[in-house]
Amino acid sequence: MEYQVNGKTIPADEEGYITNLDDWSPELAEEIAKTENIEMDEERWEVVNFLRDYYQEYQIAPAVRVLIKAIKKSMGPEKGNNKYMYELFPYGPAKQACKIAGLPKPTGCV
Amino acid sequence: MSDVKKFLYVNRKAPYGTIYALESLEVVLIGAAFDQDVSLAFLDDGVFQLTRDQNTDGIGVKNFSPTFRALGDYDVTRLYVEKESLDERGLTADDLQEIMYEDEDDDWAEKPAIRIVSRAEMTDIMAEQDVILSF
Amino acid sequence: MSTLHTVNKSPFVNRTLESCLNHCKDGDAVLMIEDGVYGGLGGTAVSAIVAEKAGSVSIHVLTPDMEARGLSADRLLDGITCVGYDGFVELVTKHDRTQAWL
Numbered sequence: 001m002e003y004q005v006n007g008k009t010i011p012a013d014e015e016g017y018i019t020n021l022d023d024w025s026p027e028l029a030e031e032i033a034k035t036e037n038i039e040m041d042e043e044r045w046e047v048v049n050f051l052r053d054y055y056q057e058y059q060i061a062p063a064v065r066v067l068i069k070a071i072k073k074s075m076g077p078e079k080g081n082n083k084y085m086y087e088l089f090p091y092g093p094a095k096q097a098c099k100i101a102g103l104p105k106p107t108g109c110v
Numbered sequence: 111m112s113d114v115k116k117f118l119y120v121n122r123k124a125p126y127g128t129i130y131a132l133e134s135l136e137v138v139l140i141g142a143a144f145d146q147d148v149s150l151a152f153l154d155d156g157v158f159q160l161t162r163d164q165n166t167d168g169i170g171v172k173n174f175s176p177t178f179r180a181l182g183d184y185d186v187t188r189l190y191v192e193k194e195s196l197d198e199r200g201l202t203a204d205d206l207q208e209i210m211y212e213d214e215d216d217d218w219a220e221k222p223a224i225r226i227v228s229r230a231e232m233t234d235i236m237a238e239q240d241v242i243l244s245f
Numbered sequence: 246m247s248t249l250h251t252v253n254k255s256p257f258v259n260r261t262l263e264s265c266l267n268h269c270k271d272g273d274a275v276l277m278i279e280d281g282v283y284g285g286l287g288g289t290a291v292s293a294i295v296a297e298k299a300g301s302v303s304i305h306v307l308t309p310d311m312e313a314r315g316l317s318a319d320r321l322l323d324g325i326t327c328v329g330y331d332g333f334v335e336l337v338t339k340h341d342r343t344q345a346w347l
Binding site for chain 3: 153
């Protein structure tokens with residue numbers, strides 16, 4: 001699979017996760033979101049940016065449970081819960097938000 | 111709940127020469143989903159996994175040492191490091207990176223996850239486990 | 246409560262056997278398998294540390310791995326027992342946990 005952004009071709013694996021993490025840009029994120037039928041808004045960007053920061057710091061995409069706990073701690077319980085997160089990313093924050101954030105699939109996610 | 115078992119992951123290999131160290135860490139992260147009582151042991155060359163200032167830019171492999179600092183988020187809060195193994199390799203506790211976790215039972219106080227133990231203590235820790243996974 | 250330790254590497258390529266013996270408690274068992282069987286030989290550089298532990302820890306060598314390498318039982322240190330695959334299984338069931346020293 002691949003994405004087209006600003007005339008550039010960005011390679012991705014068969015599930016749509018980009019191959020080279022350095023290829024990521026906000027424009028690419030919008031493009032990946034489109035293929036997931038997701039409209040990027042402030043709330044979704046908040047989660048995507050959080051994931052990117054988490055990866056930057058720990059070199060892993062967190063498991064969903066860990067992500068929700070970490071969001072709860074930094075943004076409060078009204079955002080750090082399953083319902084909120086699955087409303088933003090119906091097919092799972094791990095599957096969709098990580099993909100949009102340009103991260104590998106979370107370890108242990110099948 | 112009585113079906114919580116004590117799991118110990120024993121790490122005895124240096125980080126980048128073989129895949130053992132990274133594989134161990136990945137299994138720990140995956141296994142953490144099962145709500146067991148998990149701790150990690152570092153002895154022999156395994157203590158090299160925790161040294162600070164690792165930079166793998168020049169060898170083209172991922173530096174996974176920052177990931178140890180995420181273990182607290184996965185409720186893995188005990189990293190036992192054997193003192194004799196450090197001594198044999200000319201290392202001290204100061205050569206290891208700082209790994210903190212937040213203690214849920216103590217108002218989320220930040221505490222160090224690394225515990226330096228003697229060889230005799232490490233032997234006792236191993237003897238307390240239900241399951242030992244070696245890497 | 247006791248542990249069965251298995252060692253599968255030759256003691257002449259790394260110090261795994263030594264590390265294993267250093268982490269045994271009285272009543273534990275050590276089973277040497279694959280290239281680990283070389284650790285059971287008499288007259289080697291590691292014979293002394295193995296013999297020293299052989300009192301408090303029971304030490305075994307897996308016969309098929311020994312025979313495959315052309316080693317006969319009379320070359321083993323005193324106090325070391327040879328076991329077959331059935332003996333291996335028996336050791337696993339007799340102890341509370343197994344620790345594989347890789």
